[in-house]
Amino acid sequence: MVEIRRAVACAECGLYWDGGSEPPRCRNGNHEHRVFEVHRHLDPVVLPGGTRLTAASFDQAAPYVRARVPDYGLYLDPRWQPPWDHGHICWPDFGLPTDADALTRTLRAVLERARSGQDVEMGCLGGHGRTGTALSCLAALSGHPAREAVAWVRSGYCAKAVETPEQEAFVAALFSS
Known part of the structure; x- marks a missing residue:
């Protein structure tokens, strides 16, 4: 629903x-x-290669209600303060992360957690711009071509994912070298 x-x-x-x-x-x-x-998003996402995680949007009415509490959460909006183990990335809404190297390191660590079997959740406020961009980066880190990663996320997760042209270009540029 x-x-x-x-x-x-x-x-x-x-x-x-x-x-x-x-x-x-x-x-x-x-x-x-x-x-x-x-x-509202609280959706399972299967990355290229089969790694699973959950993409979430922030629900002000009940932000931390889950059938199962994740082992770890990475949140791209400071409103997230869940009671489970989590981290944050400084990333303005409608913008780009303030430190691309830190983002890449953090996403690699999140990918390793998910690959090792941990239940990992990732989200921002609406679950589209920052979450979609980060999912696109994870797809590229999982072996999907970076230039096609945004299209992959939009078709497999949400058509509204990755909200700005700058976010779309960020994914391709970050993994083009």
Whole structure:
């Protein structure tokens, strides 16, 4: 079952709010506010080569309710503060990670955890931009051609994955050498 909500985001401020129940958090009339249909992700993803992990979006109503608690979580948004073992990557929404080398090292470690049989979860806020970009990077690290990794994630995980052209180019550039 897919739960869909209407969310509003201000890319300039980095603020978000529920478009159906909250007043705007950004009151600057010069800022562009984007309206999104948000659907909740808590989806299994099987990477090229068979490694499994779970991709998640942050559900404010019940962010840590799971049928099974993961062994480890990597989160790309600071709102995630789960009670299980986890790490964070500094990565602005709609943007790129602040340290590409740290991202690559962290994703390699996450991939090793998942390959060793640990139940690994990864997520950002909506489960699309940062999560989709990181999944594309994991696909490339798993042997899928980097230039095709975004298309692979969009077809196998979510058509809305990887939100900006910069995020798409990041994946190809990071693994082109």
